[in-house]
Structures are given as C-alpha cells and as structure tokens.
Amino acid sequence: MSTEQKLQTAEQLLAPWNKETIRPEENRLDVVIQPEALHEAASALHEAKWGYLSAITGMDMGVEAGQLEALYHFCNGPAITSLRVRLPRAGAVVPTIADIIPPATFFEREIKEMFGIKVDGLAVTDHLFLPEDWPPDVYPQRVDFTIEQAKAMEVSHADQMPEPGRVGENTFVVPIGPQHPALKEPGHFSFTVDGEIVTAAKMRLGYAHRGIEKATESRSWVENLYLFERVCGICSHTHAMAFSMGVEQLAKVEVPARAQAIRELVAGLERVHSHLLWLGVTAHEAGFDTLFMYSWRDRETVMNLLEQITGNRVNYSANVLGGVKCEIGDEQSKAIKEGLTYLETRIRHYLEVVTTDAMFLNRTRGIGTITAPEAERFGLLGPTARASGVARDVRIEAPYGAYVRYPVSLVTETNGDLEARCVVRLKELLVSCFAMRSILDNMPEGPLTARMPRKIPAGETVARVEAPRGELFYYIKSNGGEIPVRVHVRTPSLCNWVSVLEKAVGRQLADVPMLIAGMDPCFSCNDRVVTVEDSRTSENWSWKRLREYGIEYYSR
Amino acid sequence: MKFGTMFTDILASFFKKNSTQLYPFEKNPTPERFRGNLYYDPAKCTGCCLCVKDCPSKAIELVTIDRAAKRFVLKYHMDRCVYCGQCALNCRFKCMGMSNKDWEHAALNKEEFLVYYGKEEDVREMLENISKPPAESEHK
Ligand code: SF4
Ligand code: SF4
Numbered sequence: 001m002s003t004e005q006k007l008q009t010a011e012q013l014l015a016p017w018n019k020e021t022i023r024p025e026e027n028r029l030d031v032v033i034q035p036e037a038l039h040e041a042a043s044a045l046h047e048a049k050w051g052y053l054s055a056i057t058g059m060d061m062g063v064e065a066g067q068l069e070a071l072y073h074f075c076n077g078p079a080i081t082s083l084r085v086r087l088p089r090a091g092a093v094v095p096t097i098a099d100i101i102p103p104a105t106f107f108e109r110e111i112k113e114m115f116g117i118k119v120d121g122l123a124v125t126d127h128l129f130l131p132e133d134w135p136p137d138v139y140p141q142r143v144d145f146t147i148e149q150a151k152a153m154e155v156s157h158a159d160q161m162p163e164p165g166r167v168g169e170n171t172f173v174v175p176i177g178p179q180h181p182a183l184k185e186p187g188h189f190s191f192t193v194d195g196e197i198v199t200a201a202k203m204r205l206g207y208a209h210r211g212i213e214k215a216t217e218s219r220s221w222v223e224n225l226y227l228f229e230r231v232c233g234i235c236s237h238t239h240a241m242a243f244s245m246g247v248e249q250l251a252k253v254e255v256p257a258r259a260q261a262i263r264e265l266v267a268g269l270e271r272v273h274s275h276l277l278w279l280g281v282t283a284h285e286a287g288f289d290t291l292f293m294y295s296w297r298d299r300e301t302v303m304n305l306l307e308q309i310t311g312n313r314v315n316y317s318a319n320v321l322g323g324v325k326c327e328i329g330d331e332q333s334k335a336i337k338e339g340l341t342y343l344e345t346r347i348r349h350y351l352e353v354v355t356t357d358a359m360f361l362n363r364t365r366g367i368g369t370i371t372a373p374e375a376e377r378f379g380l381l382g383p384t385a386r387a388s389g390v391a392r393d394v395r396i397e398a399p400y401g402a403y404v405r406y407p408v409s410l411v412t413e414t415n416g417d418l419e420a421r422c423v424v425r426l427k428e429l430l431v432s433c434f435a436m437r438s439i440l441d442n443m444p445e446g447p448l449t450a451r452m453p454r455k456i457p458a459g460e461t462v463a464r465v466e467a468p469r470g471e472l473f474y475y476i477k478s479n480g481g482e483i484p485v486r487v488h489v490r491t492p493s494l495c496n497w498v499s500v501l502e503k504a505v506g507r508q509l510a511d512v513p514m515l516i517a518g519m520d521p522c523f524s525c526n527d528r529v530v531t532v533e534d535s536r537t538s539e540n541w542s543w544k545r546l547r548e549y550g551i552e553y554y555s556r
Numbered sequence: 557m558k559f560g561t562m563f564t565d566i567l568a569s570f571f572k573k574n575s576t577q578l579y580p581f582e583k584n585p586t587p588e589r590f591r592g593n594l595y596y597d598p599a600k601c602t603g604c605c606l607c608v609k610d611c612p613s614k615a616i617e618l619v620t621i622d623r624a625a626k627r628f629v630l631k632y633h634m635d636r637c638v639y640c641g642q643c644a645l646n647c648r649f650k651c652m653g654m655s656n657k658d659w660e661h662a663a664l665n666k667e668e669f670l671v672y673y674g675k676e677e678d679v680r681e682m683l684e685n686i687s688k689p690p691a692e693s694e695h696k
Binding site for chain 1: 590
C-alpha cells in the first residue's frame with residue numbers, strides 16, 4: 001500500500017470524528033478531533049491495526065491563543081497520522097488511551113506534568129519526572145514558565161519511594177539505586193521479592209533530567225544541533241542526524257548525496273560501537289567477564305575509526321545543518337575497510353559464543369521471553385522488538401537519507417528471549433558492515449554541505465531515525481525565526497522499559513540485571529522526558545494476582 | 557552447547573604485548589582530525605564575529621581593539637568549549653582550527669582555562685583596559 005493510500009485509509013477510519021483535515025507534509029495527515037472523541041478515534045486506528053502509537057507531543061500555543069495542543073502520532077511505514085486535540089489552557093482534559101494502548105501511559109504522564117493537560121482515567125497519580133514536591137499548577141514546558149522561575153523553584157528532591165525491608169511475612173522490598181555500584185547510570189528500582197522470586201517491580205527515573213527540550217526554545221538552530229547531540233552519549237550521531245533531517249525538511253534543503261552517504265556510514269559505525277558496548281554490559285551482568293572485556297577491546301577498533309574520521313570519540317559532531325563536516329577520502333576509506341574486516345570476524349566469533357556457550361546460554365536462553373503479540377502490545381522498538389519477531393525498523397519501513405540508496409536488510413528472530421536479543425544485535429552488525437562496505441565502494445561525488453538559511457521557514461515536521469536502540473522520534477516546529485518554537489524528542493529506551501518491568505515479575509531476582517541490560521537501557525536519553533513506571537499501571541494487578549502469576553510461572 | 561568458548565582468545569592474549577601505556581611518559585598519537593584546543597590567527601581575522609555567533613556554549617568572545625588595523629583579541633574559555641568545531645567551520649577566512657596536538661586539560665585553578673589569543677601588545681592593552689573599569693566584559 002502506498003503512503004497516500006495509507007493516509008486515505010486513516011482518513012476514512014477517522015471520518016466520524018474528523019473536524020478538520022490538515023496535510024502538513026506529503027507523508028503526514030493531521031486530523032483535528034474533539035477531546036471527547038479521542039478514545040474512540042484512537043481505538044479505531046488501533047483496532048484497524050493502522051500503525052502504532054509512536055509519541056504524544058504536547059504543545060503550548062501561547063498565552064494569547066489560550067490554547068494547548070496534544071498530538072497523538074501514529075506511524076505506519078512512512079505515513080504518519082496525528083490526532084490533533086485542541087484544548088483550552090485552563091482546564092485541559094483528555095481521556096486516557098492507555099487502556100487500549102499501554103505504552104501511552106508514559107507519554108500521557110509526560111504531557112500531564114509538563115503541560116498541565118489532565119489525563120482522565122490515568123491509573124497512576126505519582127509524579128513522573130518532576131520532583132514529588134513540585135508545586136501543583138506549575139507546568140515547566142508551558143511558554144510562560146521561564147528558566148528564571150525554574151532556578152528559583154525550591155524543591156527538596158525528596159522522593160517517596162517505598163521503604164525497603166520486610167513488607168509481608170515473606171516479602172521484602174529490595175531497593176536498587178539511584179546510586180548503586182551495579183547501575184552505570186542513575187535510576188531507582190524497587191523489586192518486591194518473595195524469597196527469590198520478584199513479585200512486583202517499580203521504577204523511577206529522572207535523576208539525570210536536564211530539561212533539554214525547554215532549553216532548545218532559547219537557542220538558535222545551529223546551537224541546538226550540538227545540544228541534541230548531547231542527549232545521548234552513545235547514539236549522539238543519531239540524535240544530531242534526526243534533528244538536522246527535521247530542520248532540513250522544514251527548510252526544504254536537499255542534502256547532497258555524498259553527505260547523506262557519510263551520515264549513514266557514521267551511523268553504521270555508531271551502531272557497531274553501541275551494540276558491542278551493549279554486548280559487553282550484558283555479558284558482564286551475566287558474569288561472563290571474558291566476553292565483556294574482549295568485546296570492549298574490539299569496540300576500541302570502531303571508536304578509533306570514529307575518532308579518525310570525525311575527530312572525536314563520543315560527540316563526533318559529524319553533522320552540520322545541511323550536510324556533514326567530515327570528508328571520507330581514500331585514507332579514511334581504507335582504514336574503515338580494514339577495521340570492518342577485523343570487526344566482522346570478531347562479530348562472527350561472538351555470534352558463535354552467544355549461541356553456543358553453555359554457561360551464557362543458561363542465563364539467556366528462554367529468559368525474559370517476550371512474544372510477538374506482547375511486543376506489539378508494549379510498543380517495543382528496535383532490536384528488542386525485532387528479537388520477538390516484530391519487523392519494526394525505520395531504516396526499512398520508512399527509509400530516510402542514504403538508506404534509500406544503500407538499503408539494509410531486516411534482521412529478526414522469533415524466540416524473543418535474551419539470547420534472541422543478542423543474536424539480533426550481532427546479526428544486525430554484520431548487515432551494517434555490509435552496507436558500510438557498499439557505501440565505501442560506491443561513494444557518490446559532490447559537495448558535503450548545502451546552504452542553510454539562518455531562519456527556518458515556519459512549519460512542523462517529524463523526523464524519524466532508527467537509533468541503535470530503536471526508533472527515535474523528533475517533532476520540530478518553527479515559526480520562521482532563528483530559534484525553534486518546540487522540539488519534542490521521544491527516545492526508544494522510553495518505550496522499551498516496560499519490557500523489563502513486565503518481565504521481571506515472576507523471575508528470580510538474579511535475572512533482573514540481565515533483563516535490564518537486555519533492552520540496552522539508556523537512562524540519560526529518556527531522562528530528558530523522565531519516567532516513573534509501575535509495572536501494573538495498565539492492568540492494576542493485585543499483589544495476590546502477581547503472586548499467583550509467579551507461582552504459576554515456575555510450576556509450568 | 558560448548559564450554560570455554562572464549563578460551564582461545566584468552567590463550568592468544570598471553571602472547572600479546574601489554575597494551576597499557578605509561579601516560580604521561582608515553583602518549584597515544586592523536587589522529588590528524590582530532591579536535592583539541594581551538595587556535596586562532598589574528599592576522600587573517602576580519603572581525604566578522606560569525607564564529608562567536610554560532611558557538612553553542614558561548615565559549616569565545618572577540619574583542620576588537622582597532623578594526624582597521626586588524627587588532628583583535630579572542631578570549632577563549634577552554635572550560636566552556638564543547639570542542640564541536642562549529643566556530644572553525646563558520647570562519648570564512650580560516651583563522652581558526654582545532655589543534656590535534658594540544659589537548660591535555662589539567663590546571664589547579666579555573667583562570668588557567670581562559671586563554672587570550674592575539675598579538676602580545678594587543679592582549680596587554682586589552683587586559684589593561686579591563687583592569688581599569690572592573691571586569692566589565694567578563695561573563696555576560
Ligand atoms: S569548538 Fe564549539 S564550543 Fe568550542 S569555541 Fe568553537 S564553537 Fe564554541
Ligand atoms: S569568523 Fe573568522 S574572521 Fe570572523 S571574527 Fe571569527 S575568526 Fe575572525
């Protein structure tokens with residue numbers, strides 16, 4: 001089905017509630033609906049299996065306009081349908097859609113706290129990312145909330161997490177974090193255990209919240225590029241790429257083919273470094289430190305390549321608005337090819353290790369299994385979803401940039417356990433290496449940058465990029481000035497957390513670190529939009545039910 | 557199912573040279589494109605300030621002493637710089653660049669991270685001017 005047909009189908013599905021149709025871009029359809037109709041409209045799309053809910057963007061249209069907007073973005077291949085709900089600034093209420101689409105909980109809690117859009121029917125009332133004692137009726141992402149106000153805000157940052165210790169006869173709450181030797185980044189988990197079995201899981205993030213989205217609203221387009229590069233220290237290039245792509249779409253600037261090829265190349269190298277890093281961490285959590293050390297040693301190869309090409313190991317700053325900074329000449333091309341040859345043999349070796357090593361398989365095979373329907377229901381993304389057999393990869397579904405010319409093939413596994421997640425990631429690397437070679441062999445000639453205007457024409461756009469952890473979603477709005485009006489970022493880790501919490505329940509406490517590592521969490525990147533998640537928000541399982549589930553699981 | 561799948565890797569490493577370096581006596585050579593400290597050549601500068609405009613961390617300030625005589629001093633706050641290279645990219649006259657030799661950052665106090673680039677007499681003159689009305693151009 002073509003994009004146009006998909007959008008037409010969506011329009012027909014939404015016809016009963018449609019108040020106004022807007023086509024902001026060729027691949028996008030905005031349907032304005034009344035807040036009361038939201039639930040029905042969302043279920044219409046959901047029931048017809050029209051794509052998946054990718055993000056909910058909150059927006060403040062300003063004090064004079066007196067209006068807030070909530071945009072529910074559904075993605076289906078390259079086609080994006082957004083349900084646009086217009087709300088008054090005072091007393092904005094939308095119904096929850098988390099009962100039909102569980103991952104919406106995170107997004108809804110975000111707009112609730114940041115924009116003061118009340119979500120009717122939301123099961124959890126605790127704060128999601130603001131401190132517990134944040135004053136009510138202060139919404140940090142509204143336009144009239146200034147940085148000065150934030151500075152003056154007196155909050156004690158006292159979190160009300162459950163007290164550790166014995167809670168029932170045989171049950172204990174085991175708190176982990178926010179500062180904990182086993183956690184590489186700050187996060188708080190509390191696992192209720194009955195003996196060794198986890199019966200409830202809860203988490204709170206937000207310890208690394210930096211308010212980046214708000215900060216963009218006072219910086220120029222170019223300055224923001226570097227700010228977004230710093231959302232994540234592992235996939236910095238993907239963030240910068242997604243932002244540049246969005247800005248270029250708004251400015252209607254065609255990025256030269258050579259620049260696009262180099263972007264894909266750097267993204268490929270970044271994926272290799274990210275997945276090898278992940279492999280090491282997972283191996284370490286499983287107690288397989290040999291694999292951890294060797295995979296990290298080999299990761300140095302790709303880090304050195306990145307440094308050699310771009311000039312830095314972490315924030316490569318390879319992108320500029322309108323193109324790239326770094327040229328790939330013969331010398332670089334030769335170095336990359338040599339590096340890839342070495343890496344490919346190593347990746348094949350690791351693939352063999354993770355699928356045959358008896359000790360490691362004990363910790364991965366059949367553990368944390370997520371079936372395909374579950375993965376769909378939780379709204380998982382990236383390799384975590386692909387390991388369960390869900391074909392979700394923006395590079396293939398909606399090819400962008402150079403992925404049109406140098407496509408990658410889809411890698412999926414069916415088992416959905418930790419082993420499958422290892423296999424998917426490693427196989428994906430081999431695919432990436434193959435694509436990088438074809439780029440190097442057929443590098444298009446031409447300039448590296450196109451001229452970008454300083455003022456970006458007014459408009460709204462969506463840029464989606466496949467980061468190593470899954471789909472990265474950027475929503476960018478300009479009013480024609482030198483600074484953006486609103487940039488909304490939804491990082492893939494945010495959608496994948498649910499897999500940990502759902503899967504920890506009923507498992508041994510010792511499996512939990514592996515489950516956390518299995519989704520390749522990135523705290524800092526979702527801390528921009530921080531989350532507190534109660535594993536049972538969607539269903540509200542009673543403790544009794546959880547316990548039964550745990551017992552049943554183990555007697556199977 | 558196998559045991560000791562990584563045994564050969566370990567064995568092979570026994571016969572490899574140690575990779576730990578005796579820094580600072582031994583240093584890894586940095587690649588040519590490495591982005592270390594910013595350098596600036598006032599001779600080519602026109603004072604257009606394009607470099608200052610896009611610096612995401614407000615790490616550089618250009619002080620014009622005499623535009624016609626091309627007397628400029630660049631105040632570089634090394635500790636604020638994020639080494640992105642945007643300033644060097646913006647400069648049309650190639651007066652700026654990121655050094656791949658000069659990258660080691662350690663100092664006992666913060667002042668050492670504020671560097672003045674320019675002709676010696678210009679820097680002196682500027683510093684004298686600053687010391688008269690107390691630190692006027694400092695930290696906007
Ligand atoms: S490298 Fe970047 S942060 Fe440093 S001075 Fe230049 S523009 Fe500013
Ligand atoms: S952009 Fe170049 S010429 Fe212009 S002020 Fe900066 S260093 Fe001087």
